[in-house]
Amino acid sequence: NAGVTQTPKFQVLKTGQSMTLQCAQDMNHEYMSWYRQDPGMGLRLIHYSVGAGITDQGEVPNGYNVSRSTTEDFPLRLLSAAPSQTSVYFCASSRDPRYEQYFGPGTRLTVT
Amino acid sequence: RKEVEQDPGPFNVPEGATVAFNCTYSNSASQSFFWYRQDCRKEPKLLMSVYSSGNEDGRFTAQLNRASQYISLLIRDSKLSDSATYLCVGLGGSGNTGKLIFGQGTTLQVKP
Numbered sequence: 001n002a003g004v005t006q007t008p009k010f011q012v013l014k015t016g017q018s019m020t021l022q023c024a025q026d027m028n029h030e031y032m033s034w035y036r037q038d039p040g041m042g043l044r045l046i047h048y049s050v051g052a053g054i055t056d057q058g059e060v061p062n063g064y065n066v067s068r069s070t071t072e073d074f075p076l077r078l079l080s081a082a083p084s085q086t087s088v089y090f091c092a093s094s095r096d097p098r099y100e101q102y103f104g105p106g107t108r109l110t111v112t
Numbered sequence: 113r114k115e116v117e118q119d120p121g122p123f124n125v126p127e128g129a130t131v132a133f134n135c136t137y138s139n140s141a142s143q144s145f146f147w148y149r150q151d152c153r154k155e156p157k158l159l160m161s162v163y164s165s166g167n168e169d170g171r172f173t174a175q176l177n178r179a180s181q182y183i184s185l186l187i188r189d190s191k192l193s194d195s196a197t198y199l200c201v202g203l204g205g206s207g208n209t210g211k212l213i214f215g216q217g218t219t220l221q222v223k224p
Contacts, residue, residue, distance in 0.1 A: 031210050035212075040216070042214040042215065042217070043156070043212070043214045044214075050208075056209070058209075058211060059211070090155055094210060097209060097210025098208070098210070099144070099161070100146055101158075101210065103156050105154070105155050106154070106155050108153075
């Protein structure tokens with residue numbers, strides 16, 4: 001099993017551009033989530049999904065959209081990138097939201 | 113007050129030492145806790161789950177004290193490879209959202 005995979009590993013965007021961060025898992029996990037990690041802030045939840053077709057907002061959802069059309073994939077879309085979205089983005093998955101989550105390798109995003 | 117608080121350290125210890133980290137949490141409804149390890153610029157990796165009073169895995173022991181609302185991680189016989197940041201993580205709210213609440217992390221440096 002590859003576990004949780006994320007692409008791209010690095011990305012540089014200009015302010016106002018849009019892009020999609022990809023996340024996939026091959027563990028048949030129902031629960032998937034997106035976090036961002038900023039220095040001094042710890043990891044914060046952006047959006048999560050408890051199954052295909054179901055998504056909900058986390059702690060810092062503004063500026064991001066998600067969809068969950070399949071169990072395996074959970075893409076994160078930046079609608080109009082802003083410098084405040086410069087961060088490291090981690091996708092995670094779990095068999096159940098009450099149990100441990102497994103993280104992907106992350107995407108390092110810089111918005112200039 | 114932060115929901116999950118840790119002493120950021122750094123803890124500098126010699127190889128073979130025993131080191132303990134403490135973590136306090138404010139949400140008494142939290143049912144599950146986790147210790148993750150994060151190496152520089154990498155994703156958090158699950159070290160241990162704590163669902164009841166404690167858990168042990170080799171050189172690592174975690175204990176949960178619900179009355180005092182703290183979790184501890186004990187590392188025995190420290191190795192150079194244990195050098196990393198250790199994240200104390202609680203499951204927020206009712207647990208059905210899967211929202212992980214991360215502490216700031218405690219940095220451990222094991223020296224020869």
